[in-house]
Amino acid sequence: MRIIENFHSKIYKKKFFIFFTWSTRILLAIAFIPSGLKKLMGQPFTILGIDNPVGFFFEALYRAGFYWNFLGFMQLLTALLIVIPRTAFLGSILYFPIILNIFVIVVAMDFKGTPYIAGLMLLATIYLLFWDYKKASRIVSIVFER
Numbered sequence: 001m002r003i004i005e006n007f008h009s010k011i012y013k014k015k016f017f018i019f020f021t022w023s024t025r026i027l028l029a030i031a032f033i034p035s036g037l038k039k040l041m042g043q044p045f046t047i048l049g050i051d052n053p054v055g056f057f058f059e060a061l062y063r064a065g066f067y068w069n070f071l072g073f074m075q076l077l078t079a080l081l082i083v084i085p086r087t088a089f090l091g092s093i094l095y096f097p098i099i100l101n102i103f104v105i106v107v108a109m110d111f112k113g114t115p116y117i118a119g120l121m122l123l124a125t126i127y128l129l130f131w132d133y134k135k136a137s138r139i140v141s142i143v144f145e146r
Helices: 002-012 015-040 053-062 066-083 085-108 114-131 133-144
Strands: none
Touching: 002 133, 015 066, 015 085, 015 114, 053 066, 066 085, 085 114, 114 133
């Protein structure tokens, strides 16, 4: 753990990494806005038919009604939280399970190309959680403390 703490301390104050972190937050937020808006407004996400497994999957989610809107709301809320300095860590915490779920879905359903994008978004989220290493380590120690 000492190695991680030392590495974190070295990069945390460097301007390049501060810029990279904010750029990552902004890009991740932008990535959730279009799909989140479509879901929140109750619109279908894809034009694929139900004869396609991917189209069938999204149609099932779309027909779930309120759950579809909830997914969109959470994506938009997460996008907002991740770019506000005071709530950026909370945004990263919320972003992680959402993007992990998306990554598992696109890999399991064999989406073409999308696993690379979702995988990079997942790595970016892990980076943001590492960026707030001190906060994250406190939460982990509280959760696993007996």
